[in-house]
Amino acid sequence: MLLYVLRRLALGVVLALLVTLVTFLLLSFSFEDVVRTILGQSATPDTVDALMAEKGYDRPLIVQYGEWLGGAFTGDFGDSAYTSVSVAPTVVQRLGVTMSVIIPALLIMVVVSVALGLWSAARGGVADRVAQLISLIGYVVPPLLLAIVLVYVLGVRLKWLPATGFTEFGDDPAAWARSVTIPVTVLVIGGIANMTAQVRGRMIDELRRDYIRTLRTRGVSTRSILLRHALRNAASPALTVLSLEFIQIFGSALIIENVFALPGFGSYAFNASLQGDIPIIMCVTTFGVLLVIAVNLITDLANGWLNPKARVH
Helix, strand or coil, X not given: CHHHXXXXXXXXXXHHHHHHHHHHHHHHHHHHHHHHHHHCCCCXXXXXXXXXXXXXXXXXXXXXXXXXXXXXXXXXXXXXXXXXXXXXXXXXXXXXXXXXXXXXXXXXXHHHHHHHHHHHHHHCHHHHHHXXXXXXXXXXXXXXXXHHHHHHHHHXXXXXXXXXXXXXXXXXXXXXXXXXXXXXXXXXXXXXXXXXXXXHHHHHHHHCCHHHHHHHHCCCCHXXXXXXXXXXXXXXHHHHXXXXXXXXXXXXXXXXXXHHCCCCHHHHHHHHHHHCCHHHHHHHHXXXXXXXXXXXXXXXXXXXXXXXHHCCC
């Protein structure tokens, strides 16, 4: 297992290097445009050339990327091209805001999806139809529409929760919980469909297997059969879906953050892309790739723990 982890980490590093290199090469075509935007429309060719030289954009690309990479390894991703503020601390702060919404949503989504999937597979009948109806709602209702409706009903009309804005957990835990309730609800409803369907399907397959019938004939309780045996064997595909859901939710953070005015990672990356702020774009790209790599690695390790057959030595 240790060798497998090391190999996956090495592949992750190679992937991160390739992604950042390609991103840097693509951004290099906009170096002059960024300089002209900073200087304004009245910029002369001489001032453009001077600022290009000051920022090092006139040097060979491989040299520029090498310097950026050396700084990235030490945690220095440079300063914003427009505000001259250090990029890395701001990205970390923005990522913390986004994760404070995504992580609670994922935890709730796992609990609800597993409960619905177990209930549906074990009971059938009405329980199965109810679980499938809840999943169908998650499939057909667009997250943006759901977000707007919840903001209007809970935030504007009833005033139970703040419609927009964000409070840091360290400043006021209760206010933080109130500020993320609606965004988390939107993410949960949108995400339970796939996981519930996956858990339900796998649990139905597991409950039909011979070893389940053997356990029942030996008098093992239904609770033990469901939780200790069937669910453990059905969890591996669900974990894979969960990792994909995480990536999808992370990618949709831009929509959620714009609707609820959250100062998160997605909105920061979007604004940087509009401005062509190269240091910020490189930093958010790196953090995004590393986060996806980490999630996939954790998923593989969890699969190996749940299912010994999946372990790679």
